[in-house]
Amino acid sequence: MSTVSYPMADTATMLRRNLRHALRYPGLSLGAIGMPVIMMLLFGVVFGKTFSAGLGGGNGFDYIDFLTPGILLMSIASGTMSPAVGAAMDMTEGIVARFRTMAIFRPAVLTGHVLGNTILTIVSLVLVVGFAILIGFRPNASLGDWLLASGLLIALTVALTWFAIALGLTSKTAEGASNVVLPISLLLPFLSNTFIPLESMPSGIRWFAEYQPFTAVIDTLRHLLLGTPMDNGTGWLALGWCAAIAVVGYFWAQKTYNKGTIA
Amino acid sequence: MSSAIDVRGLHKSYGDKLVLDGIDLNVAEGTIFALLGPNGAGKTTAVQILSTLITADAGEIRVAGHDLHQDPEAVRAAIGVTGQFSAVDGLLTGQENLIMMADLYHLGRSEGRRRAAELLEQFDLVEAGKKMAMTYSGGMKRRLDLAMTLVGSPRIIFLDEPTTGLDPRSRHSMWQLIRELVAGGVTVLLTTQYLEEADQLADQIAVLDQGRLVAQGTPEQLKRRVPGGHIRLRFTAPEEFALAGQVLPSASRDEEALVLQVPSDGSVHTLRALLARIDDASLEVDELTVHTPDLDDVFFAVTGQPTTHENAEEKVTSK
Numbered sequence: 001m002s003t004v005s006y007p008m009a010d011t012a013t014m015l016r017r018n019l020r021h022a023l024r025y026p027g028l029s030l031g032a033i034g035m036p037v038i039m040m041l042l043f044g045v046v047f048g049k050t051f052s053a054g055l056g057g058g059n060g061f062d063y064i065d066f067l068t069p070g071i072l073l074m075s076i077a078s079g080t081m082s083p084a085v086g087a088a089m090d091m092t093e094g095i096v097a098r099f100r101t102m103a104i105f106r107p108a109v110l111t112g113h114v115l116g117n118t119i120l121t122i123v124s125l126v127l128v129v130g131f132a133i134l135i136g137f138r139p140n141a142s143l144g145d146w147l148l149a150s151g152l153l154i155a156l157t158v159a160l161t162w163f164a165i166a167l168g169l170t171s172k173t174a175e176g177a178s179n180v181v182l183p184i185s186l187l188l189p190f191l192s193n194t195f196i197p198l199e200s201m202p203s204g205i206r207w208f209a210e211y212q213p214f215t216a217v218i219d220t221l222r223h224l225l226l227g228t229p230m231d232n233g234t235g236w237l238a239l240g241w242c243a244a245i246a247v248v249g250y251f252w253a254q255k256t257y258n259k260g261t262i263a
Numbered sequence: 264m265s266s267a268i269d270v271r272g273l274h275k276s277y278g279d280k281l282v283l284d285g286i287d288l289n290v291a292e293g294t295i296f297a298l299l300g301p302n303g304a305g306k307t308t309a310v311q312i313l314s315t316l317i318t319a320d321a322g323e324i325r326v327a328g329h330d331l332h333q334d335p336e337a338v339r340a341a342i343g344v345t346g347q348f349s350a351v352d353g354l355l356t357g358q359e360n361l362i363m364m365a366d367l368y369h370l371g372r373s374e375g376r377r378r379a380a381e382l383l384e385q386f387d388l389v390e391a392g393k394k395m396a397m398t399y400s401g402g403m404k405r406r407l408d409l410a411m412t413l414v415g416s417p418r419i420i421f422l423d424e425p426t427t428g429l430d431p432r433s434r435h436s437m438w439q440l441i442r443e444l445v446a447g448g449v450t451v452l453l454t455t456q457y458l459e460e461a462d463q464l465a466d467q468i469a470v471l472d473q474g475r476l477v478a479q480g481t482p483e484q485l486k487r488r489v490p491g492g493h494i495r496l497r498f499t500a501p502e503e504f505a506l507a508g509q510v511l512p513s514a515s516r517d518e519e520a521l522v523l524q525v526p527s528d529g530s531v532h533t534l535r536a537l538l539a540r541i542d543d544a545s546l547e548v549d550e551l552t553v554h555t556p557d558l559d560d561v562f563f564a565v566t567g568q569p570t571t572h573e574n575a576e577e578k579v580t581s582k
Contacts, residue, residue, distance in 0.1 A: 005336075006369055013366040017352065024354040024395065094350030098411070101314045103339040104367050262315050262335040 010105040014112025021086065022120060028082045033124040036075035037131050043067055043195060044135050055196065065139070068132040069221035070194025073214050075124040076157045077185045081178055083117040083161050084168030088177035091169060100261055110253055114161045121157045139225040149224045155242040156217055160184060162249030169256040188214045213241035267292045267419050267450035268313060273322035275308055282308045284474040286322070290452055290467070295445050297465035298454040299561070304471040306454035307347055310423045313452070314344040327419055343417030347424045349404045350411070353397030357388050357407050360396055361414055368415035382410040386440070402433030409440065420444065422453040426460060438463055458561055462486070470565055478565040488564045489556040492529040494537060497522050497550040510544045529555040
């Protein structure tokens with residue numbers, strides 16, 4: 001008997017499952033969507049004036065403009081919590097055992113998590129841009145720039161989500177999963193040029209911030225949306241990071257998911 | 264009859280711990296096969312291997328005519344599995360769970376909805392179908408679980424302890440459902456800790472103990488090897504005990520405890536006959552208990568209770 005595989009149909013079924021979960025269990029998704037908006041308002045409005053002054057505001061420097069690309073990455077980063085926990089919860093329950101004994105497209109279960117989270121993150125990104133514009137974000141980007149920026153943001157979302165799912169799968173419990181992704185959701189956004197320029201950081205941290213993926217992506221976004229100068233090759237570096245994280249995350253996640261079973 | 268499941272020399276160990284030590288099984292198509300054993304005997308591991316969930320260390324396994332190692336996808340397409348732990352999606356409603364399964368079997372939208380409605384009806388879940396599965400009782404979850412397994416009309420079904428933790432009523436309705444399945448031509452391999460369950464359902468029983476098959480046969484063959492049920496009579500007065508021993512010569516005697524064990528098949532008829540004899544002799548019985556054979560007895564019988572050891576040895580089928 002030949003068995004036909006239905007990659008698209010099975011992935012779509014798993015995506016529907018994950019979107020239903022997001023609607024049924026809105027706490028996690030709302031938290032992920034709402035947190036960056038709060039950070040945007042907190043740093044933009046509440047601390048904004050002081051930060052702006054400290055960073056030599058006035059001479060054409062607008063802190064909201066500086067801040068927004070970083071907050072977009074923060075949305076992506078904080079959004080990785082929910083698929084990591086979701087994937088870990090799947091593994092602790094019997095449902096994944098059921099899926100594994102069925103003739104369905106193997107990567108569909110995890111891909112469903114990634115696509116679901118990508119859709120939620122896009123919602124979050126749109127909200128952040130909306131609030132940013134409300135409080136004074138003034139990008140001067142062409143449609144092409146916007147498309148490139150959106151593409152880069154989505155690429156980073158997919159990459160980080162695969163990586164977070166791999167991390168989530170390695171932990172035994174949902175609580176564990178929410179802890180192991182903390183470096184992604186906290187460390188990377190804060191130890192980057194999201195809130196302050198690299199020059200103002202202590203040297204050790206500055207070294208980390210300079211070479212970690214978020215900084216390259218943020219530089220590229222600032223260049224695309226605001227026309228700030230950027231080193232040659234930073235854009236490619238940003239894309240390269242996304243590709244590398246995605247590949248490592250994907251294979252690590254699939255390997256962990258299939259561990260001990262007949263593939 | 265051709266075999267639905269054929270297993271030879273199945274081995275599995277986790278590190279140093281040997282879980283399955285050379286299992287041979289053959290399950291004929293359209294029959295119920297029960298794997299009987301206590302916790303930790305390796306029942307769940309066996310089911311997990313046969314349902315492609317985990318890999319075996321050694322052994323030839325054919326399920327639905329396909330070699331499990333060479334063509335696991337073909338095996339998966341032929342089987343349905345209801346594991347020991349609920350495999351329903353708690354955040355989806357009963358209906359959504361069934362439709363998700365229909366989608367994964369690629370039944371098509373309208374056929375999937377029709378099948379979901381049909382199964383909700385069959386499993387008495389019509390009202391609950393709109394509620395999230397996490398709100399279901401244990402029995403309802405099991406029913407939904409089995410219903411999900413049936414969406415794709417599998418030819419071979421694995422049920423890992425299908426009634427553990429269910430109340431007696433749910434247990435009986437689960438038994439009824441399993442019988443109906445087999446009446447429709449499906450093959451069922453189930454695991455259980457209860458001799459009664461295996462006895463009620465199975466055409467063939469294999470007794471698993473510490474990773475070895477210690478006995479295999481029909482329920483009748485297996486029960487014949489159990490020392491059997493008996494009625495236990497306890498007396499307070501030694502003279503009553505002595506008198507009873509004369510009235511009931513077939514009983515085995517425990518002089519110290521003043522207890523007589525009268526062999527019995529557990530039927531009302533034999534009990535009534537025994538009570539009549541006790542009445543006729545005006546015996547003063549302090550306590551009467553009816554003991555029917557259970558898994559413990561089977562175990563004693565096949566794993567080395569001295570009185571039945573010889574009998575057990577000749578039928579032992581493990582290697």
